[in-house]
Amino acid sequence: MGRKRTASVSLEESAPLDLEDSLSPPPPASSKFLQALSGYAYKAAGPGTRTRSKRVKLEETDESLPESLLADEPKAEPVEAAPAKRKAAKVAGTPSPRKPKPIQKELDVPHAAPPHWRETYDLIKEMREKISAPVDTMGCASAMKDEVNEQSRRFGTLIALMLSSQTKDEVTTDAMQKLRAKIGELTVENVLNTDDAVIQDCICKVGFWRRKTGYIRQTAQKLKDEFDSDVPQTVDELCSLPGVGPKMAYLTLQACIGVDVHVHRITNRLGWHKPPTTTPEQTRLNLQSWLPKELHREINPLLVGFGQ
Numbered sequence: 001m002g003r004k005r006t007a008s009v010s011l012e013e014s015a016p017l018d019l020e021d022s023l024s025p026p027p028p029a030s031s032k033f034l035q036a037l038s039g040y041a042y043k044a045a046g047p048g049t050r051t052r053s054k055r056v057k058l059e060e061t062d063e064s065l066p067e068s069l070l071a072d073e074p075k076a077e078p079v080e081a082a083p084a085k086r087k088a089a090k091v092a093g094t095p096s097p098r099k100p101k102p103i104q105k106e107l108d109v110p111h112a113a114p115p116h117w118r119e120t121y122d123l124i125k126e127m128r129e130k131i132s133a134p135v136d137t138m139g140c141a142s143a144m145k146d147e148v149n150e151q152s153r154r155f156g157t158l159i160a161l162m163l164s165s166q167t168k169d170e171v172t173t174d175a176m177q178k179l180r181a182k183i184g185e186l187t188v189e190n191v192l193n194t195d196d197a198v199i200q201d202c203i204c205k206v207g208f209w210r211r212k213t214g215y216i217r218q219t220a221q222k223l224k225d226e227f228d229s230d231v232p233q234t235v236d237e238l239c240s241l242p243g244v245g246p247k248m249a250y251l252t253l254q255a256c257i258g259v260d261v262h263v264h265r266i267t268n269r270l271g272w273h274k275p276p277t278t279t280p281e282q283t284r285l286n287l288q289s290w291l292p293k294e295l296h297r298e299i300n301p302l303l304v305g306f307g308q
Contacts, residue, residue, distance in 0.1 A: 103235050103246055104281075110289035114272045121295075124306050133305030138173040140164050140251065141301075149185065154231040154252070155223070156186040158238075161248045162215055166207035169308075178202040188229040191220040215243030246281055251300065257291070258300045259284040262307035 136142075144156040156176070164172045179202040180186060183194045191199075196213055203209045219241045223229055231252065232238055238249035251258035264280040267273060267287065277283045291299065 103239055103249075104285060105235075107285050107289045111273070111286040113290040114270075114274075117270075117272060120270060125302060128302055128305055131305075133308040134169040135301050135304045135308060138169040139301060139304075140172065143173060143176040144186075147186075151230050152185050152187055155188060156180075158219070158231050158241075158244070158248070158252050159186060159191075159216060161251055162212055162219070162243050163203060163206045165212075165248075171205050175203040175206050188220045188224050191216060192224065212243065218242040219244070246284065250284070254297055257284050257287050257296045259287070260300065260304065262304040263287075263300055266303050266307055 140157060140160040143160040144153045147153040147156060159179070160172060160176050163175050167175075179199070182198055182202050183190045196217065199213050199216060200209060203212060206212065222241055223231065227237070232241075233253065235246065235249045235253065238244050238252060239246060247258050247260055257263075259280040261280065264277065264283045267283055268276050273283065273286050277286060287299070288296070
C-alpha cells in the first residue's frame with residue numbers, strides 16, 4: 001500500500017502543467033511616455049480567448065501623465081479640393097467645328113524670275129506640240145466638254161477634279177463616264193438622290209474611292225444649302241468644300257495657276273525656285289509672282305503632259 005501511494009504522489013508531482021498556467025502575462029509597456037505619444041496601449045486577452053491583442057484607447061483621466069501629453073493634438077482644417085473642370089460634352093455624330101485656313105493669294109515679296117526661263121518654256125511647248133499626252137484628251141476639263149448646261153458643267157468639272165487626285169487621267173475619265181451613265185446629268189440633286197453604293201460602284205477604281213464618295217455627297221449637300229446648288233466663284237469658298245484644296249479651287253476657276261505634282265516637281269528640277277519649294281502651294285505662289293498672266297492657264301496642262 002505504501003508503494004502504491006508513493007507512486008501516485010510521484011505521478012501527480014510529475015504531471016505536466018497546463019499550457020495556460022505556463023503562460024506568463026504580457027510584459028508591461030516600456031514607457032508610459034510612449035503610450036501617451038502613440039495614444040494606444042495593448043491589453044492582454046483573457047483566458048479562453050484568442051491570444052490576439054486588442055488595441056484599447058488610453059483614458060485621458062490618467063493623472064500619472066503630464067497634461068501636455070494628454071492634450072489633444074490640434075486638428076488640421078480640411079482643405080477644399082479645387083472643383084474639377086468639366087469638359088464640354090461632344091454630341092455623337094456631329095463633327096467639331098473647324099475654322100478654314102485663309103488661302104494666301106500672293107507673296108509679300110515677289111520671287112525673282114529665273115534666268116532663261118522663257119527659252120526653256122518655249123522648248124517644252126515645242127516638244128508638247130509633237131506628242132499627245134493623256135491630259136490632252138482625258139483631263140478634268142475634257143470630261144465635261146460636251147455638257148450643254150453651264151451649271152452642270154461646273155459641277156461635273158469639280159467632281160472630276162476631286163476624283164483625279166492620286167489617280168491617272170484614264171481612270172478618272174472612265175469613272176466620270178460611268179457616273180454620268182448611271183445617274184444621268186451631273187447635278188447636285190441627282191447626286192444627293194443616288195445611293196452611296198451606286199457612286200462607289202462607278203468610281204471604285206480611283207484612288208481613295210471610299211473617302212471621295214463621302215466628299216462628293218458632303219460637297220453636294222453644302223452646295224445645295226449654302227450656294228444655291230452651284231459651284232462658288234471664289235477660292236476661299238471652294239476650299240471650304242470637303243476634299244477641295246487650293247489646287248482644285250484654282251483649276252476649277254481657271255483664273256490662276258493650278259499646281260499639281262507634275263508642275264511642282266518639274267519646275268523645281270528646272271531650278272525655277274530659289275530656294276526649292278517643298279509643297280505645291282509654295283510652287284504656285286512663286287510661279288504666280290513672276291510668270292506672265294497669259295501663261296497661267298496653260299502652264300498646268302503643258303507641264304502635266306510633259307511629265308506624263
